[in-house]
Amino acid sequence: MLQPASGRIWVWxxxxxxxxxxxxxxxxQFSPFRPDWLAMVLVYWALALPHRANVGSAWVAGLLLDVxxxxxxxxxxxxxxxxxxxxxxxxxxxxxxxxxxxxxxxGALTMVGKITVFWAEHLFSRANLNFVYFWSTLSTMLxxxxxxxxxxxxxxxxxxx
Numbered sequence: 001m002l003q004p005a006s007g008r009i010w011v012w013x014x015x016x017x018x019x020x021x022x023x024x025x026x027x028x029q030f031s032p033f034r035p036d037w038l039a040m041v042l043v044y045w046a047l048a049l050p051h052r053a054n055v056g057s058a059w060v061a062g063l064l065l066d067v068x069x070x071x072x073x074x075x076x077x078x079x080x081x082x083x084x085x086x087x088x089x090x091x092x093x094x095x096x097x098x099x100x101x102x103x104x105x106x107g108a109l110t111m112v113g114k115i116t117v118f119w120a121e122h123l124f125s126r127a128n129l130n131f132v133y134f135w136s137t138l139s140t141m142l143x144x145x146x147x148x149x150x151x152x153x154x155x156x157x158x159x160x161x
Contacts, residue, residue, distance in 0.1 A: 007160035011052045014041050014151060015061050023068050032135045035143040036110050038065055042080060043087045043109060044151045047095055049160065050088055058084035075120040079113040086112065099145045107141035 018041040026034060038061055045053030062077030069076070086109060087094060094105055114134060121127040154160070 007049070007158070008052060010154060010158055010160050011045050011049070011057075014045070014154070015053075015057070017041075019061065019064055019068060022065060032132045033139045034136055035140040036113065036136055037147075038062070039080060039083055039110055039113055040106065040140060040144060040147045041151065042084050043106060044148060046084045046088045047091050048152070048155060050091060052160075053084070054088065055081045055085050072121060072124050075117055075124075078120060079116040082116055083109045083113045099148055102148065103141045103144040106144040107137050110137045110140045 015038070018037040021037040022034070042053060042058045042061060046058070058080040059077045062080035063074065065076045065080070066073050087105075094102060097105065111134065114137060118127055118129055118133070
């Protein structure tokens with residue numbers, strides 16, 4: 001078992017799991033509803049342990065996601081960095097909200113990320129905006145309480161500080 005001093009390892013293992021879930025193949029009809037796993041994990045760690053996960057780690061994780069998805073390099077990195085910055089900027093307020101209020105904030109952050117990705121992709125290529133593109137925001141909001149509870153349990157069980 002890993003020692004409590006290895007908190008950084010658990011944070012990065014959870015980020016790698018989120019990256020894996022982000023590229024997991026889904027049937028075509030469920031693909032638009034894929035939650036933004038990476039954003040949820042990064043925002044959780046930015047709120048819970050800002051010294052372990054910050055804008056820099058969001059940028060690196062976003063670059064890894066860009067490479068895994070084969071998209072324009074830096075697009076999702078910029079979106080993740082913006083989302084984590086906005087969450088970290090108001091982390092003291094967001095921490096005091098209920099999990100369902102945090103889910104609404106997570107939906108707003110995901111919407112900011114989606115718009116950022118669309119804008120950046122539109123600059124570099126022909127990207128069409130489709131209403132289906134935003135369905136993942138709803139699924140991210142619905143999954144946030146579960147991700148929050150699982151990561152909080154992980155943090156408490158392994159005494160990650």
